Amino acid sequence: MAGILSERCQKILEAIIEEYIATAQPVGSRSITMNHAINLSPASVRSVMAELEDLGYLSSPHTSAGRIPTEKGYRFYVDSLLRVSDLDSHSKDQIEQHYRKHGLQMADVLREASRALSTVSHYTGLVMVPRLRTTVFRHIEFVKLSARQLLAVFVTQSGLVQNRLITSDEELSPRDLEQITNYLNRTMAGKSIQEAQVQIVLEMAQEKALYDILLQRAFKLSSAALADESNGDVIIEGTSHFLEQPEFADLQGMKRIVRAFEQKSLLIELLDRSLYTQGVQVMIGSETECQELAGCSLITAAYSGKRGTLGSLGVIGPNRMPYSTIIPIVDYTASLLSRLLETDND
Amino acid sequence: MAGILSERCQKILEAIIEEYIATAQPVGSRSITMNHAINLSPASVRSVMAELEDLGYLSSPHTSAGRIPTEKGYRFYVDSLLRVSDLDSHSKDQIEQHYRKHGLQMADVLREASRALSTVSHYTGLVMVPRLRTTVFRHIEFVKLSARQLLAVFVTQSGLVQNRLITSDEELSPRDLEQITNYLNRTMAGKSIQEAQVQIVLEMAQEKALYDILLQRAFKLSSAALADESNGDVIIEGTSHFLEQPEFADLQGMKRIVRAFEQKSLLIELLDRSLYTQGVQVMIGSETECQELAGCSLITAAYSGKRGTLGSLGVIGPNRMPYSTIIPIVDYTASLLSRLLETDND
């Protein structure tokens, strides 16, 4: 792919994209020769630009308006031209600052991560809330609220706490409850919530459970407790940064974006994609395969706890984003969050 | 106040406001005589309009553009002219529909309330999440995660569950924990979280606690658990409805609103105001005393659980809102939510 483009084409393409990222204005041949240490006349640049347009890396809004990068152009830029540097220490510090508060709950930490992404990048921060079913079971406890009502509280390895109200068919004595609790904790230790559910169904099917009433109760309770219908959630911070972008500076565009953000499932689906991949992912424009987010790009990375991937986070903005500065931000935030979630509860 | 305005002035003011609410266009003298069963010529209406403008109930954007209501106009309308009817059964059904899902947690119920407000009113729904400290304690439980780390789980009468990670100074045996738990549950039953905190401090100060190491531990743990730094939270649904309103159909306006919504503390403060008042409250425009929300009005009501007020909810929109239809919606949603939270967990 990259081989097709000559050295010179690449240089000019890079210059155009960076100019456009900086100014949000269609780039003319003139400004390239001025600002980018390219020793060619505007005319030469023009012929290269025409070529790049033929190849689909650039397009012109109209005859006399310079060029803007296409999605293909951005893609090539990100894949082949971009050099990401390390994050400067000031930004690192800014990100870390967000976690310097004490007494943060898991949910708060995630929210702060999203805030950090947003404030440091000046775009919109996204953090996916870990899905219950993929995390590792650690402990379950039942709190009796009334004769029939129980509160099931369970904790995952990563420190996620979930509680669920259960109504049991029959009243259970404190002793029964204690036994059930102990049994469940022994059986499910070290399994993911999903595995734990499977395990319970398995055990239920086995004969030995059939004549043990206590176990039956235990199974009933736990499967009620572990049922996880939620489709996940995502924490969005800095929506207003989006509205600063000139590409959405029209009413239609703004409404579209706000509506897309309201429907969180869209974003969840996108964040899902980068769940089990290493490093930072970039989705450009239509690569999101999402009508509502046309013209938007995502930069995402997965974060993990002690026992593997928990979720993913990232930044969303217009296609025209300063990838070279945002990629390290996302990277650093993800690794910092991972570190926090690993050590937080041991 | 109302006495100053003649019958005729009131009729015409009402007609103008209702016309403006419906059309969002400045209202001319002509359209009033056409649509509102007022047997006067445009010229007569004009003189009344001029009078109403002098009195501050109307204003004109420019010489040849009809009149629009001022905040004072809306206020008079809401206080003196408005007749709120009962909610029609279709809307009631629509609202109830939102709660017809099973397995809803407290947080889900609140979110659904906000969604209901938004979809039925076609404006933006707000629901304040109950503050921990004002709710009544019901049960506390400690889950041991590791040698030093405990998870404190406590439940309030209204079914709110909160958990908090605590690091204790010394390792506690399961038996110690059980004793502490029992003691705390006995001591704090029926108190509000805030009272419970005070109680603990009191008991700590008394001598009898000083030579009971176990109690000391109990106090330490519980005060760590009950510490509530959160400033509350608010669930916003239907932001995009806001952007449909012609009064915010400019970039500046949109950005301002989105930014105001991002800063939830503003909305929390406003919802706080209606916490301990009966019935539906209406705040119009500058009555919110909030620069960022200029031109916005709120219609709010408090909701309660078994033991008194839990929080408040409402609808936010432009000053030009169909108050007569939205007030019953807010009222009904609040009472329905209250009913749900009362019976939910007994």
Added chain:
DNA sequence: TTTTGGCACTCAGGCGACAAGAGTGCTAAA
């Protein structure tokens, strides 16, 4: 005394013309 028709006045919004400016493509010369 109240209401109404008539009339002059004002102002926003839409439309077309026009000039300026930016950038291109092409061609011929270096």
Added chain:
DNA sequence: TTTAGCACTCTTGTCGCCTGAGTGCCAAAA
């Protein structure tokens, strides 16, 4: 192969004009 020159295109902003909606005021009618 590169570049200078030039004609061409297209957007953007501005100016002036017209039209329509609505007002305020006044004198006549009820």
